[in-house]
Amino acid sequence: MKHSLACSALAALLLGTTAIGAHAAGPNPDTGLYVGGAIGRSSYSLSSSNHVPAPWGGEKSSKAGTAYKLYGGYRLTENFGVEAGYARLGRVSQWSSGGAYSRLQSGTGQVFYAAATARLPLGDSFAINGRLGVSRGRISGDNNWVPVNQRISGSSTGVMAGFGVEYRMTQNLAITADYDYFGKLSKQAKGGMLTVGLKASF
Numbered sequence: 512m513k514h515s516l517a518c519s520a521l522a523a524l525l526l527g528t529t530a531i532g533a534h535a536a537g538p539n540p541d542t543g544l545y546v547g548g549a550i551g552r553s554s555y556s557l558s559s560s561n562h563v564p565a566p567w568g569g570e571k572s573s574k575a576g577t578a579y580k581l582y583g584g585y586r587l588t589e590n591f592g593v594e595a596g597y598a599r600l601g602r603v604s605q606w607s608s609g610g611a612y613s614r615l616q617s618g619t620g621q622v623f624y625a626a627a628t629a630r631l632p633l634g635d636s637f638a639i640n641g642r643l644g645v646s647r648g649r650i651s652g653d654n655n656w657v658p659v660n661q662r663i664s665g666s667s668t669g670v671m672a673g674f675g676v677e678y679r680m681t682q683n684l685a686i687t688a689d690y691d692y693f694g695k696l697s698k699q700a701k702g703g704m705l706t707v708g709l710k711a712s713f
Contacts, residue, residue: 547583551706676688
């Protein structure tokens, strides 16, 4: 249900940015305000200190899930700006030992980030983008049965970095493809995401 609502909200945002991009006009689309949304696939890296093999017939561990991000930013110049956003990285799970038995602990990752941005235009339509900043990540889950130092749930602050490309379809609307790495989301988990989306400039 939550997944369906998230996808519906993202679809509404993308349709909205398409409409805005089709009607908005400005003297220079390479500077000023922009907003965007993207959907794709997350990837997690988990500590191996608490990992145990899945039992026969048990559900497999998961280190990837459906992910999306919503963001906005401001280009101070054609090449530099600032950006902030929210990303939901989907489900992650890992079999762990709880004393004499093993169970599948799982959680859902999310992150807020703020970053400085750099942009390198490649002609009139293409550009390469980069982001470097700080992220605040969290993995929520019900795994109190696991020792504290082995839980994949928790929160952490770290350095985030991202890069990608964009193709401008109109003066104010572009297609994007990005990879973002958010570093530690908790003491036991790191995460990133590969996405495609739309960006509208004002």
